[in-house]
Amino acid sequence: MKNAVEFKNISKNFPGVRVLNNVNFAIQEGEVHALLGENGAGKSTLLNILHGLYTDYEGDVYLNGEKVHFKNPYDAIVNGKISKVHQETNVVKDLTVGQNITLGYEPKKGCFVDYKNLNDTVNNILQRLNCRFKAEDSAAFLSAGEMQMVAIAKALFHNSNVISLDEPTASLTTKETDALFKIIRELKANGMTVIYVSHRLEEIFQICDRATILRDGECITTLEIDKTDRDELIRNMVGRNVNAVASRMQESRVQEETVLEVKHLTRNKVFYDINFELKKGEILGFAGLVGSGRTDVMRTIFGADKKSSGHIYMGGKHVHIRNTQDALRHGIGLLPEERKTQGFIRYTTNTDNIALSCLEKFLKMGMVSNDMKLKNCEHFMKELNINPKIPDFQTQNMSGGNQQKVILAKWLSTNANILIFDEPTKGVDVAAKAEIYRLMEDIVASGKSVIVISSELPEIMGISDRIIVMCEGRKTAELLPDEFSEETILNYAMGGKKDAEIQA
Amino acid sequence: MLKSKLKGMSRELAVLAALILLIIVFSILDPVYLTPGNMVDIIKQGTINGILAIGITFAIISGGIDLSIGCTFAIVIVAVGQLTVVGVPPLVAIVLGGILGAIMGSINGILITKMNLQPFIATLGTMSVYRGLAYVFTGGWPVLGIPDNYRHVFTTKLFGDVPNSILVLFAIAIVTHIVLSKTRFGNYLYAVGGNEEAAKLSGVNVDKTKIIGYSICGACAAFAGMIMLANLGTGEPASGEGYELDAIAAAAVGGTRMAGGKGTILGTMLGALLLAALKIGMIVIGVQSFWQFVVTGIIIVIAAYFETIQDKLSAMIYKKQEKAAAAAEK
Numbered sequence A: 001m002k003n004a005v006e007f008k009n010i011s012k013n014f015p016g017v018r019v020l021n022n023v024n025f026a027i028q029e030g031e032v033h034a035l036l037g038e039n040g041a042g043k044s045t046l047l048n049i050l051h052g053l054y055t056d057y058e059g060d061v062y063l064n065g066e067k068v069h070f071k072n073p074y075d076a077i078v079n080g081k082i083s084k085v086h087q088e089t090n091v092v093k094d095l096t097v098g099q100n101i102t103l104g105y106e107p108k109k110g111c112f113v114d115y116k117n118l119n120d121t122v123n124n125i126l127q128r129l130n131c132r133f134k135a136e137d138s139a140a141f142l143s144a145g146e147m148q149m150v151a152i153a154k155a156l157f158h159n160s161n162v163i164s165l166d167e168p169t170a171s172l173t174t175k176e177t178d179a180l181f182k183i184i185r186e187l188k189a190n191g192m193t194v195i196y197v198s199h200r201l202e203e204i205f206q207i208c209d210r211a212t213i214l215r216d217g218e219c220i221t222t223l224e225i226d227k228t229d230r231d232e233l234i235r236n237m238v239g240r241n242v243n244a245v246a247s248r249m250q251e252s253r254v255q256e257e258t259v260l261e262v263k264h265l266t267r268n269k270v271f272y273d274i275n276f277e278l279k280k281g282e283i284l285g286f287a288g289l290v291g292s293g294r295t296d297v298m299r300t301i302f303g304a305d306k307k308s309s310g311h312i313y314m315g316g317k318h319v320h321i322r323n324t325q326d327a328l329r330h331g332i333g334l335l336p337e338e339r340k341t342q343g344f345i346r347y348t349t350n351t352d353n354i355a356l357s358c359l360e361k362f363l364k365m366g367m368v369s370n371d372m373k374l375k376n377c378e379h380f381m382k383e384l385n386i387n388p389k390i391p392d393f394q395t396q397n398m399s400g401g402n403q404q405k406v407i408l409a410k411w412l413s414t415n416a417n418i419l420i421f422d423e424p425t426k427g428v429d430v431a432a433k434a435e436i437y438r439l440m441e442d443i444v445a446s447g448k449s450v451i452v453i454s455s456e457l458p459e460i461m462g463i464s465d466r467i468i469v470m471c472e473g474r475k476t477a478e479l480l481p482d483e484f485s486e487e488t489i490l491n492y493a494m495g496g497k498k499d500a501e502i503q504a
Numbered sequence B: 001m002l003k004s005k006l007k008g009m010s011r012e013l014a015v016l017a018a019l020i021l022l023i024i025v026f027s028i029l030d031p032v033y034l035t036p037g038n039m040v041d042i043i044k045q046g047t048i049n050g051i052l053a054i055g056i057t058f059a060i061i062s063g064g065i066d067l068s069i070g071c072t073f074a075i076v077i078v079a080v081g082q083l084t085v086v087g088v089p090p091l092v093a094i095v096l097g098g099i100l101g102a103i104m105g106s107i108n109g110i111l112i113t114k115m116n117l118q119p120f121i122a123t124l125g126t127m128s129v130y131r132g133l134a135y136v137f138t139g140g141w142p143v144l145g146i147p148d149n150y151r152h153v154f155t156t157k158l159f160g161d162v163p164n165s166i167l168v169l170f171a172i173a174i175v176t177h178i179v180l181s182k183t184r185f186g187n188y189l190y191a192v193g194g195n196e197e198a199a200k201l202s203g204v205n206v207d208k209t210k211i212i213g214y215s216i217c218g219a220c221a222a223f224a225g226m227i228m229l230a231n232l233g234t235g236e237p238a239s240g241e242g243y244e245l246d247a248i249a250a251a252a253v254g255g256t257r258m259a260g261g262k263g264t265i266l267g268t269m270l271g272a273l274l275l276a277a278l279k280i281g282m283i284v285i286g287v288q289s290f291w292q293f294v295v296t297g298i299i300i301v302i303a304a305y306f307e308t309i310q311d312k313l314s315a316m317i318y319k320k321q322e323k324a325a326a327a328a329e330k
Helices: A043-050 A073-080 A097-102 A115-128 A144-157 A174-189 A201-207 A230-238 A294-301 A324-329 A339-343 A350-362 A370-383 A400-413 A430-445 A457-463 A486-493 A497-503 B002-008 B010-029 B036-061 B069-085 B090-113 B119-138 B148-155 B164-182 B184-194 B196-201 B206-232 B243-253 B265-284 B289-329
Strands: A003-014 A017-028 A032-036 A058-063 A066-068 A082-085 A162-166 A193-197 A210-215 A218-224 A258-267 A271-279 A283-288 A309-314 A317-319 A332-335 A418-422 A449-453 A466-471 A474-479
Touching (some): A003 A193, A017 A043, A032 A043, A032 A201, A097 A115, A144 A174, A201 A230, A210 A230, A230 A486, A271 A449, A271 A474, A283 A294, A283 A457, A339 B196, A350 A400, A370 A400, A400 A430, A474 A486, B010 B265, B036 B164, B036 B265, B069 B090, B069 B119, B069 B243, B164 B184, B164 B206, B164 B265, B184 B196, B243 B289, B265 B289
Parallel strands (some): A032 A193, A032 A210, A162 A193, A283 A449, A332 A418, A418 A449
Antiparallel strands (some): A003 A017, A003 A058, A258 A271, A466 A474
16 A cells, blocks of 8 residues: 555644644555544644644654655645545635635636636536535535535645545534545545544444544554544553643641532533532533533633522522623633633733732722732732732733733632633643643632633642533533543543443 | 933823924925914814814723714704893803713713723714704704804903803813823723723723713813804704814824823824814815815825834834833842
């Protein structure tokens, strides 16, 4: 068998982190090759290198035995005959399907677009893919599955030999997924090479020939799908060195008292029937894959999104949280995942960012006192070791870890006794990570409670008193420390329903 | 402390420097320019635009815009004009006029928040509605015979040559400055304009904050209108056309960020005065009036460009500071 794609000694650094380390493997012509790994294992980075999105890397990429180095994604599509179908497919809704597929490479007649030729060519491709829509149709009304087809049609339009699918089924219905698999098998029969990234292991067994597993930026192994099983795949995905694991320095502070109880919380089409309790002094972890609905549950509890049904009780009392002001009043604080876009105010100093949620505390004769804000800021800069210790510094210019601490200081300035951390260590360097873990421990030691969402399994296992696992908008497991293991969590996070029933 | 305060006001200082430079240049070209009488003329010229610009600064800081202020201005002119004509005491009419303006502003705010409309489109709509209502109200005719007791409220000169309208301008500037820098609402307004999602996730009532901002904008337009009414002595429903653009220009020259989250009353005031000084200066030295538009436009573009350069510079300075801080830590 000929190799369609070969990676030789690929390494890639981002500022301060090595995301890929000496990756070597090959993808054979005409196979469906799965790329597996946890969030952050380096799958997307590797694909981005292959498709010319990242041009600055070490090592060599070979395509059909020839060394290539694409300048940009278009270079890869047009000259490399290699296309990527994105996780979120890019469709311009104001154009027709045909215009979308040929965008930038429309057939011309003189200086005008030759629409007849364009639509005929595209309709031929759509027919091959058994699509029910036509080139002339508006792209505005396509479903997620149809958009996926448009992206595949685009790859065919450019005569691609290699096509990567990044989480193609994430937003598809079962029926659409079946249709997609049929197409993939047909493409394969025609000699197309397919790279398939998915977190859904069942799909890997349905559609893939071989699987390469990445972990922490390294290529672990390549396995024949016929000769392996789910357990072996998961074992290879999670096995890691123990040193990097976050751990608790203080003993557990969990008390009997329930501070928050969520019953049957549902937000239609996002998550369903979420039930859990949070104890005083507890660090409750929420695990699951990206997109499993963890963040949405927290935003709903915090009043940032509307619930469809369900109830929230605090200290035994039924509470109505309709907006974020209500949440603030009831003592709930949220440290959002996207710090830059959701966490702090641009062009604004640390002093003002920290003071924002509790300005009523800094009133002097009805006016906001700058001195009191400043004192509060200086207090927390010292207490949380925020660097640089310059109150006038604009928060947007600080490092990720320090930004996180500024946001934490904002909530500690209020009377919040339940703090929700959404991916608190995302984009934060190792030293700052350890500091954030210590701060979380200090918070629960002072009698407050913490909910933490994290996609890093060692992190969530290291710091949580209890872990709730979610998969596709549903709670699939609730684990106590003696049940914590990466295999178990990953199994539930990937929808291992059978086991959940047995244990429940 | 003073140094850091001044650093925070670099934009205002730059506008002030430009204003002083302008006055010096015009004074050299024609010494008449520097007389106290002419200085008062400049401020008089800047009064109406200044008050409108202060109002629109609130809308812009919140991350929006209010195109309807020129029309709110006109409605208040004809409404307050009619009230005074039928004998309502001046001060009562002024209070009612202010409330009317605030209500019209809050309608904009409600459209923008509760109906989730783009500020540009929402106020483009109300702009036309308010203008139409002003015409409907008077049947297209101006309101005539504004009583002197009303006009005197704004035109009397309590201090030397300075009419009361200028005192009103400064009073509004001081009050709005305090509102913006010293109240919770003011803090929230900057937060909402700087990052609406983050403000919401910090427990800020975004809708309420915006609606109050637009109400203040409307109330300012009302006061500007009432001064115009006193100055002219007739209530013209067509008045205020295009004034929203002059107000935006003053705010922009004064360093208000069009995307929201940044801007000060002091900056806007200086911006309005700069544009007025430029206009009067060109009249004094006898520049053909068509050229005045060209020069004003160029000033606005330069101010906007200055803004982008300033952003890049401050980002560079911060990076250097951060590096220094990191080095100091090690």
